[in-house]
Amino acid sequence: xxxxxxxxxxxxxxxKDVWLMKLEGDVSAITASGQFVNIKLDGFYLRRxxxxxxxxxxxxTIIYKVVGEGTEVMANLECxxxxxxxxxxxxxxxxxxxxxxxxxxxxxxxxPPMYNLCRKLIEEGKKVKVILGFNKEEEIFFEDEFKALGAxxxxxxVDGSYGTKGFVTDVLKNLDYSYFFTCGPMxxxxxxxxxAVTSGQYSFEERMGCGFGACMGCSCKTKYGNKRICKDGxxxxxxxxxx
Amino acid sequence: MVNTKVELCGIxxxxxxxxxxxxxxxxxxxxxxxxxxxxxxxxxxxxxxDARFGNPTPRIAECDRGxxxxxxxxxxxxxxxxxxxxxxxxxxxxxxxxxxVSGFAVEDYVYTCEKLDKEEQxxxxxxxxxxxxxxxxxxxxxxxxxxxxxxxxxxKAVTTKPVIIKLSxxxxxxxxxxKACEEAGADGISMINTMLGMKIDLKTKKPVIANKMGGxxxxxxxxxxxxxxxxxxxxxxxxxxxxGGVSSAEDVxxxxxxxxxxxxxxxxxxxxxxxxxxxxxxxxxxxEKYSIENLSDIIGGAH
Numbered sequence: 449x450x451x452x453x454x455x456x457x458x459x460x461x462x463x464k465d466v467w468l469m470k471l472e473g474d475v476s477a478i479t480a481s482g483q484f485v486n487i488k489l490d491g492f493y494l495r496r497x498x499x500x501x502x503x504x505x506x507x508x509t510i511i512y513k514v515v516g517e518g519t520e521v522m523a524n525l526e527c528x529x530x531x532x533x534x535x536x537x538x539x540x541x542x543x544x545x546x547x548x549x550x551x552x553x554x555x556x557x558x559x560p561p562m563y564n565l566c567r568k569l570i571e572e573g574k575k576v577k578v579i580l581g582f583n584k585e586e587e588i589f590f591e592d593e594f595k596a597l598g599a600x601x602x603x604x605x606v607d608g609s610y611g612t613k614g615f616v617t618d619v620l621k622n623l624d625y626s627y628f629f630t631c632g633p634m635x636x637x638x639x640x641x642x643x644a645v646t647s648g649q650y651s652f653e654e655r656m657g658c659g660f661g662a663c664m665g666c667s668c669k670t671k672y673g674n675k676r677i678c679k680d681g682x683x684x685x686x687x688x689x690x691x
Numbered sequence: 692m693v694n695t696k697v698e699l700c701g702i703x704x705x706x707x708x709x710x711x712x713x714x715x716x717x718x719x720x721x722x723x724x725x726x727x728x729x730x731x732x733x734x735x736x737x738x739x740x741d742a743r744f745g746n747p748t749p750r751i752a753e754c755d756r757g758x759x760x761x762x763x764x765x766x767x768x769x770x771x772x773x774x775x776x777x778x779x780x781x782x783x784x785x786x787x788x789x790x791x792v793s794g795f796a797v798e799d800y801v802y803t804c805e806k807l808d809k810e811e812q813x814x815x816x817x818x819x820x821x822x823x824x825x826x827x828x829x830x831x832x833x834x835x836x837x838x839x840x841x842x843x844x845x846x847k848a849v850t851t852k853p854v855i856i857k858l859s860x861x862x863x864x865x866x867x868x869x870k871a872c873e874e875a876g877a878d879g880i881s882m883i884n885t886m887l888g889m890k891i892d893l894k895t896k897k898p899v900i901a902n903k904m905g906g907x908x909x910x911x912x913x914x915x916x917x918x919x920x921x922x923x924x925x926x927x928x929x930x931x932x933x934x935g936g937v938s939s940a941e942d943v944x945x946x947x948x949x950x951x952x953x954x955x956x957x958x959x960x961x962x963x964x965x966x967x968x969x970x971x972x973x974x975x976x977x978x979e980k981y982s983i984e985n986l987s988d989i990i991g992g993a994h
Binding site for chain 1: 751
């Protein structure tokens with residue numbers, strides 16, 4: 449973990465209530481797909497934990513949904529603004545278990561962390577399938593971006609306005625895959641848990657105090673003992689999760 | 692050259708800055724970020740007789756200039772603290788540490804304090820009779836002068852290290868409780884623990900925190916801390932470890948003027964992991980700005 453000041457170079461709406469922000473600066477502390485950053489905003493006491501969509505040596509891309517006062521302030525920030533950010537938080541996904549043909553499953557704002565993961569797995573020569581689940585067409589983002597990486601992309605919408613009508617598991621049940629990685633809402637996780645035929649990794653969300661393991665605000669019980677979502681997670685392996 | 696040293700119950704601190712229990716773990720998470728030996732000391736995670744998972748999540752809610760937590764004393768229990776956590780703490784911190792203890796019955800406090808008292812690195816026992824987040828204990832001891840005195844007396848009987856009783860602000864008359872602890876043999880008072888608070892989500896129309904209520908901390912509570920420290924300072928002759936919303940060297944000086952001998956930094960550590968270090972670093976310049984040569988000279992200076 450490192451505390452850094454990052455400059456906003458892009459902040460644009462990419463779907464209904466969904467924004468993409470690019471930041472520039474020292475992000476060398478980010479070491480794994482699925483980690484998150486914790487952003488300080490003027491006027492708010494706690495930081496905002498946001499998952500990393502993509503990163504390289506000095507740029508960071510995050511995608512966030514405007515759901516409350518904090519994210520509303522973020523959506524109004526202008527390019528050039530400097531943000532106080534803790535980077536390199538959380539464990540991130542462990543790619544070594546993916547096998548040759550992993551499937552990545554993202555639901556809504558759980559889609560972003562799949563992007564860097566997808567890029568890395570394809571760079572490793574894996575054949576990657578991606579299932580992106582949304583409620584309706586106007587919420588869809590990053591379909592083309594995943595395709596450009598070379599992934600086989602499936603889109604589901606609950607109302608059937610685009611792609612397969614239904615849930616990510618309606619696609620998952622018909623796919624062959626060696627392993628799964630997922631991030632999204634709890635109902636989606638429970639459906640995946642009931643459907644998936646391989647081992648996999650889930651990235652969890654919880655209200656956090658600090659984001660770096662000090663306050664015990666986001667603890668959960670696992671088969672391997674108590675874990676802090678922010679420090680020992682957010683990624684947990686299927687075998688250790690107590691549902 | 693200013694002098695930041697203060698003496699707390701016979702032990703000299705290089706400076707009065709003490710990260711508060713529950714915001715600093717057992718130190719080693721922060722030692723990855725900076726050398727925590729720059730601190731006066733720190734108060735480690737509240738320890739109980741048995742292991743505790745704590746309350747269900749969500750345990751955290753944000754408020755204006757503060758936060759509410761209802762962690763509920765999650766800790767691995769005193770035996771695991773001694774065998775697993777203290778060796779890791781010792782590897783990154785070479786000063787006496789403050790051991791924070793909670794309980795649900797007088798016997799719990801006695802059991803845990805007696806064990807931690809024997810640990811060489813423990814300099815002080817900070818006995819928490821004021822946790823607002825546990826049921827059937829915790830704060831119950833700190834809201835009655837008789838119960839607080841009973842815990843104090845029982846712990847003093849089995850320990851050799853200075854015993855500091857951590858008091859709750861959620862009371863009608865904190866002065867009478869502080870005096871009862873002093874009479875029962877307490878070596879110091881630490882105050883204030885969090886204030887009982889609540890936040891309701893307008894979308895769900897329900898409390899944000901699973902436990903419904905929790906401890907409110909952060910800069911918003913500082914005026915209450917200053918007032919209570921000021922009142923207790925006038926009533927007791929034992930040192931006060933002040934806390935409540937401290938986030939700057941200026942805040943440290945304000946609490947010391949009210950009557951604190953040393954000052955704990957809590958919620959600020961969670962927002963900025965370098966907060967306590969930065970306060971230590973900024974303290975000499977702020978002392979010079981206010982023409983303070985010896986920090987210990989200003990204790991209770993507002994009276």
